[in-house]
Amino acid sequence: xxxxxxxxxxxxxxxxxxxxxxxxxxxxxxxxxxxxxxxxxxxxxxxxxxxxxxxxxxxxxxxxxxxxxxxxxxxxxxxxxxxxxxxxxxxxxxxxxxxxxxxxxxxxxxxxxxxxxxxxxxxxxxxxxxxxxxxxxxxxxxxxxxxxxxxxxxxxxxxxxxxxxxxxxxxxxxxxxxxxxxxxxxxxxxxxxx
Amino acid sequence: xxxxxxxxxxxxxxxxxxxxxxxxxxxxxxxxxxxxxxxxxxxxxxxxxxxxxxxxxxxxxxxxxxxxxxxxxxxxxxxxxxxxxxxxxxxxxxxxxxxxxxxxxxxxxxxxxxxxxxxxxxxxxxxxxxxxxxxxxxxxxxxxxxxxxxxxxxxxxxxxxxxxxxxxxxxxxxxxxxxxxxxxxxxxxxxxxxxxxx
Amino acid sequence: xxxxxxxxxxxxxxxxxxxxxxxxxxxxxxxxxxxxxxxxxxxxxxxxxxxxxxxxxxxxxxxxxxxxxxxxxxxxxxxxxxxxxxxxxxxxxxxxxxxxxxxxxxxxxxxxxxxxxxxxxxxxxxxxxxxxxxxxxxxxxxxxxxxxxxxxxxxxxxxxxxxxxxxxxxxxxxxxxxxxxxxxxxxxxxxxxxxxxxxxxxxxxxxxxxxxxxxxxxxxxxxxxxxxxxxxxxx
Numbered sequence: 001x002x003x004x005x006x007x008x009x010x011x012x013x014x015x016x017x018x019x020x021x022x023x024x025x026x027x028x029x030x031x032x033x034x035x036x037x038x039x040x041x042x043x044x045x046x047x048x049x050x051x052x053x054x055x056x057x058x059x060x061x062x063x064x065x066x067x068x069x070x071x072x073x074x075x076x077x078x079x080x081x082x083x084x085x086x087x088x089x090x091x092x093x094x095x096x097x098x099x100x101x102x103x104x105x106x107x108x109x110x111x112x113x114x115x116x117x118x119x120x121x122x123x124x125x126x127x128x129x130x131x132x133x134x135x136x137x138x139x140x141x142x143x144x145x146x147x148x149x150x151x152x153x154x155x156x157x158x159x160x161x162x163x164x165x166x167x168x169x170x171x172x173x174x175x176x177x178x179x180x181x182x183x184x185x186x187x188x189x190x191x192x193x194x
Numbered sequence: 195x196x197x198x199x200x201x202x203x204x205x206x207x208x209x210x211x212x213x214x215x216x217x218x219x220x221x222x223x224x225x226x227x228x229x230x231x232x233x234x235x236x237x238x239x240x241x242x243x244x245x246x247x248x249x250x251x252x253x254x255x256x257x258x259x260x261x262x263x264x265x266x267x268x269x270x271x272x273x274x275x276x277x278x279x280x281x282x283x284x285x286x287x288x289x290x291x292x293x294x295x296x297x298x299x300x301x302x303x304x305x306x307x308x309x310x311x312x313x314x315x316x317x318x319x320x321x322x323x324x325x326x327x328x329x330x331x332x333x334x335x336x337x338x339x340x341x342x343x344x345x346x347x348x349x350x351x352x353x354x355x356x357x358x359x360x361x362x363x364x365x366x367x368x369x370x371x372x373x374x375x376x377x378x379x380x381x382x383x384x385x386x387x388x389x390x391x392x
Numbered sequence: 393x394x395x396x397x398x399x400x401x402x403x404x405x406x407x408x409x410x411x412x413x414x415x416x417x418x419x420x421x422x423x424x425x426x427x428x429x430x431x432x433x434x435x436x437x438x439x440x441x442x443x444x445x446x447x448x449x450x451x452x453x454x455x456x457x458x459x460x461x462x463x464x465x466x467x468x469x470x471x472x473x474x475x476x477x478x479x480x481x482x483x484x485x486x487x488x489x490x491x492x493x494x495x496x497x498x499x500x501x502x503x504x505x506x507x508x509x510x511x512x513x514x515x516x517x518x519x520x521x522x523x524x525x526x527x528x529x530x531x532x533x534x535x536x537x538x539x540x541x542x543x544x545x546x547x548x549x550x551x552x553x554x555x556x557x558x559x560x561x562x563x564x565x566x567x568x569x570x571x572x573x574x575x576x577x578x579x580x581x582x583x584x585x586x587x588x589x590x591x592x593x594x595x596x597x598x599x600x601x602x603x604x605x606x607x608x609x610x611x612x613x614x615x616x617x618x619x620x621x622x623x624x625x626x627x
Contacts, residue, residue: 031227052211133204349596353500371590376500384591384593
């Protein structure tokens with residue numbers, strides 16, 4: 001079987017079969033898992049870290065570490081929660097490392113916004129959200145990302161971040177309130193400058 | 195801003211940020227596969243051994259044989275390493291000494307005897323992590339200069355010191371170990387479950 | 393017969409009830425009162441962290457009352473006391489770390505009549521170590537949530553996880569405070585192994601926790617942690 005044929009075989013397989021095949025040493029099956037989860041993991045990392053090079057790094061490490069530790073994963077559990085837990089812990093570590101080895105953040109800029117569907121106002125709003133998220137502390141940013149980007153339930157978020165469900169709800173609520181505050185401030189400044 | 199607007203905006207913004215990384219995402223699965231394929235040979239003997247264990251579930255005899263052979267190999271390796279290499283020899287003997295100390299520690303289940311020879315002292319107390327470092331007085335009823343008290347402690351590892359007329363003594367001969375703390379010493383005793391460390 | 397049984401029940405009740413009432417339990421209110429008496433600016437933040445600690449079972453009102461009353465009675469600047477408490481509060485709430493070791497060190501420092509600045513230096517170093525060790529366990533896929541891998545001890549209940557983090561961090565701190573080199577990974581590992589073995593031999597921790605740590609944590613990681621913490625202290 002050619003490589004293309006092999007990957008197309010994996011393409012139609014369900015997650016559990018892919019994980020079993022990966023455990024058996026079939027790296028191509030793991031490749032299919034990566035392609036199914038890469039956007040979710042990268043989004044999580046971007047949301048948590050607010051730094052694209054680090055997010056790319058951690059997404060890559062997540063898939064490598066998850067593969068190396070796949071024998072510790074229990075098939076009856078939800079795979080997404082398991083791999084999100086790994087990614088979120090690696091992000092936490094990177095943030096801690098960044099506290100000691102800070103880098104200058106790049107100014108927020110939008111790329112590729114030439115679609116007519118995206119209006120200038122939307123662009124501005126999204127830029128404000130990006131800035132606002134970067135100013136938000138990790139404890140609010142992390143659950144907000146998992147909730148609104150990864151579409152996870154409070155229960156799953158609580159599992160991933162090792163916090164009680166009530167705390168997660170509070171953090172999301174407060175995080176959004178702070179985000180609104182930040183955006184409000186930015187609007188006042190823009191208005192004054194404009 | 196309306197509640198739903200913010201949530202939608204959050205979702206759209208993060209999705210957009212991810213879509214800006216398309217160049218990175220496109221090649222990620224292939225990159226991971228290539229990296230893992232390149233690594234595979236390094237798994238070597240462990241991977242083979244794991245595979246053998248998985249396969250042996252089919253044959254009971256083969257299972258026994260593999261376990262036996264592996265045990266013998268490890269036994270010989272262990273003897274070889276511990277006998278030949280001075281570094282490891284030191285390691286095992288240090289470990290054994292500490293093991294002995296624990297077994298002979300003067301503790302009876304949760305009861306721990308604290309003894310401090312201090313002839314002529316006015317007050318002798320023991321302070322430690324078992325009581326938020328508040329002094330517990332020792333007594334010398336027969337006035338032979340040996341002060342003692344018996345404390346009932348829950349299982350755990352406790353750091354402590356004696357305070358003799360206001361002066362700290364951190365090195366109790368009955369301790370399991372000593373640690374440095376705030377420029378001085380603390381003694382350490384391990385209290386096991388009843389009967390574990392008599 | 394029934395009357396006799398009822399009488400016996402009442403007698404028993406009378407014997408039990410007074411003993412329970414006489415044991416006045418320390419409550420969260422007592423802790424708050426002690427904290428107020430210190431007159432700190434960040435009392436609200438500290439109290440909120442302490443309450444989180446109570447909820448998580450990481451703190452008890454008794455130990456907090458003891459700490460706060462000892463601090464109140466200790467001579468020294470109010471700001472120094474506030475920073476001490478804030479270090480503990482933030483380790484507990486922001487970093488979600490076990491803080492028993494930090495509280496114990498403050499109590500010991502106060503009993504030894506050490507300056508508040510010295511105690512502060514020691515506990516901030518130890519708080520860093522706790523965070524590094526906790527992250528090291530995470531990196532080695534030892535977690536606290538209860539959903540995964542109970543069979544191979546990948547996931548531990550919070551008290552067991554906290555105990556391991558505390559014991560390893562304390563071993564590293566003792567090693568560091570005795571002035572030895574952070575680069576001797578093998579020696580640090582040996583210290584950790586000795587500590588865990590002693591705890592196991594005394595049935596204080598289960599053997600599988602010790603095996604888990606010794607199997608997954610390597611000497612070079614411990615060197616890395618101590619070098620990091622040393623770097624943070626020198627900054």
